Amino acid sequence: MTELTQRIHSILAELRPEVDYSESTDYLADGLLDSTDIVSLVAALDARYGISIDGTEILPEHFTNAETIAGLLGKYGVNP
Template identity: 35%
Template structure:
């Protein structure tokens, strides 16, 4: 989780990823942020985030993103 928070903070240093629970619902992240996050996560965690994974349920918080990453690593 620390690695994920570091990645997210590198992309958006102005966001408190450890505590924010509505990154998508409150429009904290925009589409450009999501594209950047997906690119880095794919490389750093050796996963492939597909279009069907792009819902708010997977990107609303660092915890949700981490659960998605862990699930995709098991595939």
């Protein structure tokens, strides 16, 4: 796990403290993240990294797990 994916887990834990994301490789299929959670997560990531994730990038496949989220952040210059 990279430093970035660890930070993503921390942000997810702040959003949904009752959920354990560490055991899941597909948050959506496992019902751990819904559309409103994704919106909250994007807002949190925008604020945390001072970026504005393009609305067209808010696709389910970018929010499958911490690695795919890290991949999305990489497009905005956030290093792993």
